[in-house]
Amino acid sequence: MKAIIIEEFGGAEQLKLKEANKPELKPDRLLVEVYATSVNPIDIKRRKGSFGGSLPLIVGGDIAGRVVEIGSDVTGFEVGDRVMANGSKTYAEVVSVRPDRTVKLDDTLSFEIAAAVPLTGQTAYEAIVRRGQVKNGERVLIHAGSGGVGTLAVQIAKIQGAWVASTASGSNQELLQSLGVDQPIDYEEEDFEEVLTGIDFVFDTIGGRVLEKSLSLIQNKGRLLSIAGDPSEFVDVKNYEAQYFSMKPTKEALEQLHEWLVQKRLKPVISRVYPFSQEGLRAAHELSETGHVRGKIIIRVKEEATN
Ligand SMILES: NC(=O)c1ccc[n+]([C@@H]2O[C@H](COP(=O)([O-])OP(=O)(O)OC[C@H]3O[C@@H](n4cnc5c(N)ncnc54)[C@H](OP(=O)(O)O)[C@@H]3O)[C@@H](O)[C@H]2O)c1
Numbered sequence: 225m226k227a228i229i230i231e232e233f234g235g236a237e238q239l240k241l242k243e244a245n246k247p248e249l250k251p252d253r254l255l256v257e258v259y260a261t262s263v264n265p266i267d268i269k270r271r272k273g274s275f276g277g278s279l280p281l282i283v284g285g286d287i288a289g290r291v292v293e294i295g296s297d298v299t300g301f302e303v304g305d306r307v308m309a310n311g312s313k314t315y316a317e318v319v320s321v322r323p324d325r326t327v328k329l330d331d332t333l334s335f336e337i338a339a340a341v342p343l344t345g346q347t348a349y350e351a352i353v354r355r356g357q358v359k360n361g362e363r364v365l366i367h368a369g370s371g372g373v374g375t376l377a378v379q380i381a382k383i384q385g386a387w388v389a390s391t392a393s394g395s396n397q398e399l400l401q402s403l404g405v406d407q408p409i410d411y412e413e414e415d416f417e418e419v420l421t422g423i424d425f426v427f428d429t430i431g432g433r434v435l436e437k438s439l440s441l442i443q444n445k446g447r448l449l450s451i452a453g454d455p456s457e458f459v460d461v462k463n464y465e466a467q468y469f470s471m472k473p474t475k476e477a478l479e480q481l482h483e484w485l486v487q488k489r490l491k492p493v494i495s496r497v498y499p500f501s502q503e504g505l506r507a508a509h510e511l512s513e514t515g516h517v518r519g520k521i522i523i524r525v526k527e528e529a530t531n
Pocket residue numbers: 264265266343344347367368369370371372373374391392393394395396411429430434450451452469470471472512515516517518519
């Protein structure tokens with residue numbers, strides 16, 4: 225099979241299209257032929273070697289495709305099933321996935337839409353629903369509502385019945401409004417900590433100064449979750465309901481995300497679709513590295529036949 229391989233940590237030029245061995249089928253796994261995957265900021269951090277690890281390396285965390293082989297212990301799937309899944313090493317034509325991180329994909333959903341959801345959707349779901357327990361009528365601030373995680377977090381907070389404020393640059397204010405944000409904030413023009421009051425919950429996707437200033441919003445009441453920085457760097461967390469978390473996928477969350485997709489209550493935003501080529505992946509990484517992507521970057525690995 226073909227895969228995008230990283231043989232040395234470094235820049236986007238380290239992404240190379242090569243022949244690789246197809247993953248071995250283990251009894252408790254599925255092999256999925258990948259039709260679409262996506263680029264997440266963590267792929268870039270891994271490419272640069274921020275997490276170390278052994279080389280050569282295949283990165284990527286989102287899978288949309290068809291089941292091609294089924295391990296002997298796995299039930300509930302058939303060869304040919306269209307699926308979406310959380311996984312790893314997804315910049316490849318075939319991946320090995322855990323069935324408890326895989327859901328069958330409704331026929332109304334394209335592989336490109338499905339590939340936009342697993343990693344960012346699980347993260348948004350964990351922040352807003354599972355850990356954040358955002359309730360109807362709560363006042364919520366979501367940073368970078370125009371990003372991969374943020375576009376889904378905003379929509380999930382609206383599904384939960386929250387009032388939502390969200391930050392982005394001037395060029396993304398209309399996008400925030402189209403997602404249902406009640407108070408879009410242009411971070412180039414306004415200081416969010418000055419224009420907002422009575423915030424019950426903050427979801428920080430930026431870290432640094434943004435995280436530090438957000439903590440002042442929840443000083444007296446309220447809670448904060450960050451996926452981009454550790455609140456204890458700025459305050460004594462004994463006095464704050466604030467913590468960092470690292471996403472852990474669950475089947476329950478993936479099923480709920482899938483249901484919302486089918487109901488059209490959750491609509492991923494796709495900024496660009498790149499081909500599964502060396503040039504395509506390099507351009508996709510360079511775009512992601514600007515830090516200003518709208519929604520998701522998708523990689524089309526295989527065209528779906530239309531009848
Ligand atoms: N801990 C975890 O488990 C976990 C899971 C997923 C992601 N993450 C991390 O979370 C971060 C966000 O991920 P992502 O996929 O959403 O990234 P992303 O899609 O690359 O985010 C890009 C968005 O950020 C916005 N942005 C940039 N600077 C901003 C600022 N100062 N204030 C508000 N918005 C700003 C941009 O909007 P403008 O163009 O309008 O500026 C753009 O739409 C990354 O660092 C990622 O590694 C962590």
